[in-house]
Amino acid sequence: MSWVDALGWFGSALLVFSLLQARILRLRVLNTVACLILVGFNALVGVWPMVAMNVVLAAINLWFIARMLRERGDDRAFSVVPVREDDGYLQHVLEVWRDDVSRFFPTFTADAPGSGRSTYLVQHGDETAGVIVLRDDGAGTAQVELDYVTPRFRDFSPGEFVFRRSGLFRERGITRVLTAPGMVAPYYDRLGFARDGDRYRLDIG
Secondary structure, three states: OOHHHHHHHHHHHHHHHHOOOOOHHHHHHHHHHHHHHHHHHHHHHOOHHHHHHHHHHHHHHHHHHHHHHHHHOOHHHOEEEEEOOOOHHHHHHHHHOHHHHHHHOOOOOOOOOOOOEEEEEEEEOOEEEEEEEEEEEEOOEEEEEEEEEOHHHOOOOHHHHHHHHOOHHHHOOOOEEEOOOOOOOOOHHHHOOEEEOOEEEEEOO
8 A cells, every 4th residue: 555545544534533523623623634634635646626625625614613713712602591400401401411421520410409509501502512500508619519511512611601701600609619529531720720639629809
């Protein structure tokens, strides 16, 4: 097999692999790289219609990537909607993503209501991007029991909006946020949280 053939096979394999991604931004980036590789391959073998097609696909991907990156910093892209803990739609979302929720929050129990527990849906337009469950521990401290983001939106940083820009905590008089202990693959250090034992802490000024 020549290096040109290897290039074509690699580009094709990467194209297929990109379509298996649940995270949309990652899908678009990998798909763009695959298209550019296939542009080079098809140019080398002289298949110009495929060159043109992959150039167009790469351009479309780049347009969507630029749009997604703009939405990352746009406060209008997300909203936080309070819901009752026994809300039917909330229970549906938690059931659909039950295995994934358990993967990142192994100690969370959806059917364990308690005093001071508040639940919120994180919305991206008419799509649900995640679920926040808080417990008021008093003295201005909120304990995060669940901070779940669906795979599709994990590249969009909805947590940055919720914790840093939404005003959710200031509106409730919260001055300190403690994350759930034992969360798998926490990301809070990127949002300015400080490590506090087996959890993270955010002081809200």
